Amino acid sequence: MGALREVLSEARRLVEPGPEERARVGSAASRLLEACGERFRRVGEVVDVSLEGSVAKDTWIRGRPEVDVFVHLRPEVPEARLEELVITGGREVLEGLGGRSWLRYASHPYIEGELDGVRVNIVGCFSVPEGAWKSAVDRTPYHTRHIKSVLGSELRTEVRLLKGFLIGVGVYGAEIRVEGFSGYLSELLTASYGGFEQLIRAASGWRPPVTIDMSGRHAREAMIQMFPNSGLVVIDPVDPGRNVASAVSLTSLSEFILASKLFLRRPSLEYFKPSPVTKRAGDQRQLLGLFFRLHENLVPDILWGELKRTMRGVARRLESEGFRVYRAAASQSGGGALILLELDRLELPRYELRRGPPVWMEKALDFVDKALARETTGAGPWVDGERLYALVRRDTTRAKELVEKWFRGRQVAVSRHLASDRASLEVLTPEEGLLEKLESDLSLAVFKDRFLAGLSAAIRLGEPDD
Amino acid sequence: MGALREVLSEARRLVEPGPEERARVGSAASRLLEACGERFRRVGEVVDVSLEGSVAKDTWIRGRPEVDVFVHLRPEVPEARLEELVITGGREVLEGLGGRSWLRYASHPYIEGELDGVRVNIVGCFSVPEGAWKSAVDRTPYHTRHIKSVLGSELRTEVRLLKGFLIGVGVYGAEIRVEGFSGYLSELLTASYGGFEQLIRAASGWRPPVTIDMSGRHAREAMIQMFPNSGLVVIDPVDPGRNVASAVSLTSLSEFILASKLFLRRPSLEYFKPSPVTKRAGDQRQLLGLFFRLHENLVPDILWGELKRTMRGVARRLESEGFRVYRAAASQSGGGALILLELDRLELPRYELRRGPPVWMEKALDFVDKALARETTGAGPWVDGERLYALVRRDTTRAKELVEKWFRGRQVAVSRHLASDRASLEVLTPEEGLLEKLESDLSLAVFKDRFLAGLSAAIRLGEPDD
DSSP: OHHHHHHHHHHHHHHSOOHHHHHHHHHHHHHHHHHHHHHHHTSTTEEEEEEEHHHHHTOOOTTOOEEEEEEEEOTTSOHHHHHHHHHHHHHHHHHHTTOEEEEEESSSEEEEEEETTEEEEEEEEEOOOTTOOSSGGGGHHHHHHHHHHHOOHHHHHHHHHHHHHHHHHTOBOOSTTTOOBOHHHHHHHHHHHTSHHHHHHHHTTOOSSEEEOTTSOSOHHHHHHHSTTOSEEEEETTEEEEETTTTOOHHHHHHHHHHHHHHHHSOOGGGGSOOOOOOOOOTTOEEEEEEEEOOSOOOHHHHHHHHHHHHHHHHHHHHHHTOOEEEEEEEEETTEEEEEEEESOSBOOSEEEEEEEETTSTTHHHHHHHHHHOTTEEEEEEEETTEEEEEEEOSOOBHHHHHHHHHHTTOSOOOHHHHTTGGGEEEEOGGGTHHHHHHTSHHHHHHHHHHHHTOOTTOOTTSOOO | OHHHHHHHHHHHHHHSOOHHHHHHHHHHHHHHHHHHHHHHHTSTTEEEEEEEHHHHHTOOOTTOOEEEEEEEEOTTSOHHHHHHHHHHHHHHHHHHTTOEEEEEESSSEEEEEEETTEEEEEEEEEOOOTTOOSSGGGGHHHHHHHHHHHOOHHHHHHHHHHHHHHHHHTOBOOSTTTOOBOHHHHHHHHHHHTSHHHHHHHHTTOOSSEEEOTTSOSOHHHHHHHSTTOSEEEEETTEEEEETTTTOOHHHHHHHHHHHHHHHHSOOGGGGSOOOOOOOOOTTOEEEEEEEEOOSOOOHHHHHHHHHHHHHHHHHHHHHHTOOEEEEEEEEETTEEEEEEEESOSBOOSEEEEEEEETTSTTHHHHHHHHHHOTTEEEEEEEETTEEEEEEEOSOOBHHHHHHHHHHTTOSOOOHHHHTTGGGEEEEOGGGTHHHHHHTSHHHHHHHHHHHHTOOTTOOTTSOOO
């Protein structure tokens, strides 16, 4: 117990921004808010300009401040006008302040930029009453208000602790790449349990589905029925029809549960640092790498959505063909993307078993006729139990060739942007230099090492084993 | 339809014994019956001596007569006395007639022999009223009487047709090697359907479980409940608590159903002849042969029971280890026995996937600890969905070595006589000369060719395809 308290107070020092950072961020935030106020308040459609996000809520983690300024427009303003106004105005403001800016897309376009070394966003939203949401970000000002009202200064530090832990465990962020815990979700969880330690003590005993409703108005069963595919349901205090944790995958939730158990058993500051790379041997590992060259600059969530969909499609097809897919992961580097799979083997048996119908079925004789007519029938048909079987010779047995064939023939669920220029797919196995190619790129080399180790980020190997 | 009638009348000529055979068998039967009468009627415990079996019922198939003489003893006679009496007396009788004799075992020992080129059996039974059975063969005289009462001369020919068809299709005989249709069952089925054609027309539409009760006293559901593991239930008219078809495996029943369908679609005399051997290529087939040397002369049903049990045990173990067992068959030749298996591959992947518990279970941390401590862990533990997984390196990957290891360590369900002298097991793959070894023995060579072809005996490839 002493160890836990000690680790937590050290961790608080790690995640809490220092006075210099607070001053720098505070000044950037006020300058941006003021400049935006001046630029946008003169526009007729604008109702308000406000500071949002982790800086507004004072919950950002040391070294990761993000200043969000929201421009609130009358709800009757057309979407296109909102976009145009925010993009043009946002750029002007940042230029005027001597910062940099660029265009980003989420549910709609917004301006991202940098000011005095601080990441800033200028986002347009509609000024609507609670529940009458017009765009996905209209809830944000309500979220900010809610969090400010429930988090005192001590709990704000606890939020930072949780975010640091989630980052260390690799499950911080609601983006598709991570499928983890958003900042707002971290704040709600901390508020709900009254602190980091209380939360992870609870989480170490969680069994999904986990349901949390701070209002106490929803019964557990009703929440599970409302969100049947969610391992974690946290009702949005600002919008009771919404699950704040809808982006959290079962895997990410489970990583968090496991990390909570492991951390409580042996508390360590390591959990608040990036997990070290463990090296494990790659020989005799049956790896298959799919390299895609991307010819378009995709919004990360779209790229990652497609990568993961394609990864699942390829894995499913390989499984149905007779391979076992032990693991699959995706990565991105420069203008390329990569799906890495580990299989039980890279080559299928030459003969596969075809299970026919029971002999008493009408179509039993069809199976016999077809098997006898087929040139690739290696044995059978024979009868075992009530069924017919035959052994059929496969044309293609190598996973690499099969995947290439499926992509050529569009016989696998591949997402649009990855399939558009199909010639840009390269499939490699260790025999064709897969590992060497991964090692030639620094970020892919780290990805490869992590993949080979296959170690949950929740597991800290660095600790002394006592 | 014309083709069917024509084939059937030709087939009747094939299966019907000619006058010379009838005369020879008739004379052998009367000589044996008379001699047994003289030898046994003077013994106080003997009540009767009778002619049984297919010759008594006039249902033997051409070239396959079997003369069974039963010696009926008072039920109070001890089993040991019955055995001693029949063995000593039976030998004397056959020697006196100039025939040959040897000892055989079924449920109890009996004398088998040869007289004038005819196979004969001298069997002891207890003379008991219906239902008060003391030994397994006590029902036989009642069976003979029943069949004689229901089969006229035309139906006796139909029985011969059915037996010929069952032999051709490889499912004649209730012994464990065949798991097929006994002579008595063939007679009951023919009587029940009123002829061969009527029976196979019905059988071509059978869907197991099939239930037949000539008395009409048992409801289908009751019969299925009484014999839940039987694909075919035929109530014994002589003993309503007994299923005459209990020896018929689902595979044999299904072969018969399939053969009925195929024969009706394209009638051919081929079905009444042994199935020809089809040759198919053995290259790239993943075969594993287990050769046992036998140091004891085993009763066939015991040997075959052990062989099949061992075959299933080895197949199950291979499957649980990660192989797919496509097919398995056993054979016997000289003083040896053989189990032949066809697998998807002869070598397992070096790494196997270990599925751990869900992270929310108490024992999740144990799985993590053990996986990290194990030297053979190649990757993991990682989290996927709610579960933990790890990749573990296998020590032994070759099927041959695994089987040898299991036999050495008795880690597989092996039957007593096959395991007794474990050093006599030899495991071969094609690499170690399996096919050559099989070819060096004529009967094993045929077995090998049949195994490689893997063709149901119900399928006649020889026919013209029109």
